[in-house]
Amino acid sequence: MKKIILGCVFGSFLVGCAQGPIQLPQNVRTIPMNGFPNQTQIDTVDESFKPNKEVTFDNIKLCAAQVFQNNSVSLNDTAGSFFGSYTGNYYEKNNSQTINSANLFKYIDEKNKIVIVTGNTKTKAQQAGLITDIVQYDVKLEDKSNEIKFTFQNILRAQQNTGALQNSGFSSIGTWSGARAPGVIESLNTLASKYKNCINE
Incomplete structure (x- = not known):
């Protein structure tokens, strides 16, 4: 029998548990969170850079x-599981919802040299290894002469497995302590590094 008790760490909207703001990198832009006037959420992450060679x-x-992927993902929980009142046995109900993959390329403007891709990735295991988040994002890439404008936007995340709590799917990413924003930013930074390495090869 395996149970995950997540308590206050579940979900980015449980702000009553830990509300202290965290220090974010300068390339992360935040906006006020809907319904929570004293809290902010991640809006964009700017990874713009100058290639070390001419790029088409x-x-x-x-x-x-080559770098970004938009895979099908499964979000899971065991909500509805229970202990039998007479037997004392634990009856686990495994729930799963699948978000199917979609086209990687969302928008291409050959004339103005703009492309938008939509993708997803996983964070490293967090909160003592109990929690892994799926991060969903768009990337806007623009060829600006000697610079590539590179912006993550529409960033959302969902906890892969919420244990006994119902998995409510993707939501905005709060920037307070306990909302796991650093794991999301780290996963996006990893993708950005891979993309820059690809361009500069």
């Missing part, structure tokens, strides 16, 4: 296809 728009698209 085809290079920009090719590296996007």
